Amino acid sequence: MTGKKPAGEGSGRPPREARGRDAYTHRLKRMREHGLKPPIGMQDQDGPTLVENSALDLGWGRLIFGQTFADPEPLLAKLQGELPDRRDIAVYVRDPHVLLANAPQELFLDPSHTFRLNLSTYRASRRAPKGFFLRRLTAQADANAINRIYAARGMVPVPPDFFWAKRDARSICYFVAEDEVTGDILGTVTGVDHARAFNDPERGGSLWCLAVDPQARHPGVGQALVRHLAEYFSARGLAHLDLSVMHDNEQAIALYEKLGFERVPYFTVKRKNPINETLYTGPEVDSALNPYATIIVKEARRRGIHVEVSDAERGFFSLSQGGRTIRCRESLSDMTSAVAMSICDDKTATRAVVEAAGVAVPQQIQADAGPAELEAFLAAHGKVVVKPARGEQGRGVAVGLTDMAEIAAAVETAGKICDTVLIEECVTGEDLRLIVINYKLVAAAVRRPPVIVGNGQQPIRALIAAQSRRRLAATGGESHIPIDAETERTIRQAGYDMDSVLEAGTELQVRRTANLHTGGTIHDVTDIVHPVLVEAAVTAARAIDIPVTGIDLMVKAPTLPDYRFIEANERPGLANHEPQPTAERFIDLLFPLSIPAPVRQAALETPQTASEA
DSSP: OOOOTTTTTTTTTTOOHHHHHHHHHHHHHHHHHHHSSOOOOOTTSSSSSOOOOOOOOOOOEEEEGGOSSSSHHHHHHHHHTOOTOOOOOSSSSSSSSHHHHHHHTTTTOOEEEEEEEEETTTOOOOOOOOOOEEOOOSSSHHHHHHHHHHHTTHHHHHHOHHHHTTTTTTSSEEEEEEETOOEEEEEEEEEEEEEHHHOTTOOEEEEEEHHHETOOTTTTTTHHHHHHHHHHHHHTTTEEEEEEETTHHHHHHHHHTTTEEEEEEEOOOOOOOOOOOHHSSSSTTTTOOOOHEEEEEHHHHTTTEEEEEEEETHHHHHHHEEEEEEEETTTTTTTSSSSHHHHOHHHOOOOOHHHTOOOOOEEEETSOHHHHHHHHHHHSSSEEEEEEESSSTTTEEEEESSHHOOOOOOHHHHHHOSSOOEEEEESSSEEEEEEEEEEEEEEEEEOOEEEEEEEEESSSSHHHHHHHHHHHHHHHOOOOOOHHHHHHHHHTTTOTTTOOOOTTOOEEOOSSSOOOTTTOOEEETTTOOHHHHHHHHHHHHHHTTOSEEEEEEEEEEETSEEEEEEEEEEOOOOOOOOOOOOSHHHHHHHOOGGGHHHHHHHHHSSSOOOOTT
């Protein structure tokens, strides 16, 4: 009796294991040649083997390459392995409808378009960046700066150690734009080399996490980073550069199309999680809220607190949880008393209250004092500030006045806002805003006046308009540089007029005040602010008896103890203080039971500092 031959032996058929492998290869081949995904094409038998079921960790989450998966089941399993506080992205997904059908409650189709730049036809720009240069990530400080920009742009942060560990990675590259003068990091971009990530036979690459500091003064930072990455990958011999962009990001799409990117029909799938929530829940019904109300509303909803918007245009809304309802106008709530609000509203009253508490204040007189007294005050201080006793957002404020004619004109302008006009000594230094919530410092930021950078071609008027457009885009329409008497006076004192053309690289401060609404920029200094300044802010808040306030001090530097109190704001903007948790602490104050139990316990166990007691 003849024994059976092993499967496939002598029959011309391969063994079962080989047949299974051939079936897998056949499915991959069919997928490569058909469907809406990158056509990988026939794999070179002499080249490296494609890495199947491939994913690459980028710190904020994994980039999962859908074209390396033959079936939806392993791709779904990979997506289900997403870690907390991370955002995995499955790109180039074949048959996304089939993948979604396997887990409709877990996954969603990302509402982004994919664009591709053909590197074989791309032509580099002959114009070099002005005012900044591009380089690779080289120091731990670069990683911290990148995370700061990510936070300002609402992106998922990356552990700084991850950046440092991957600085020499073959498949990932990080580039930054650095200001030539200040050394500040202005923007960043991440590139992924597909050939090195999973032996992509198509030799593609992709662009991720393009982010520019919303307060960057130089134009063209984003475009320069995209071009730099394209040229870097072209030199590596890659064939194309892909990127994903939200379907309604018209400004970014216009930039990419200008650079030669073309839209391609590839699909991306993500998991439903708190980070991605706005992408699959549809547009917000209260999208008309400004950024200062929006940041609070989002934090409230994240904790399950009911939000009812009564007047989006003016920032009025109510928050309700467990039978407790609190009405708010941005960061002004029922918890701020009418007395505290009236003290903040009248700068003369504010000054009297905080001075009595021991807070240092500048010398001051009222504008209706006699001419002799005004001239003596100007002679004593050299430069003065004119401002209305009531008002906000820097309206009617003139800084650095040196003669009686300027003072008279500024008093007339301020008088249109409030009948009572104040004249103060002009304290030189930096404008420091301290956010105090529940009598504890939450955020500290230096506010700097708007500055333009000349290009040797455009007049100052055009440069201001361009900077204003960038500030409007970066702040959701909240910040712009007005061309008014104060702007013209500042420019005139610097020796120019609105039609002057600045030499390339020349910087010019165009306003004296640093208010965000008039084009100022905000720079976080919470970790380095001097304890004396913190104590002054908390003392002022307690003297006014106001639970949420923005205390403005004029300081020589945030690290030094010298200061003068400027004013207290009863409705401080909580946005633009990233990465400090301003909205979180505000909701903690209003609804303490919404604080997660471990966080509450940790707060109880943390000893109070002298300024918090």
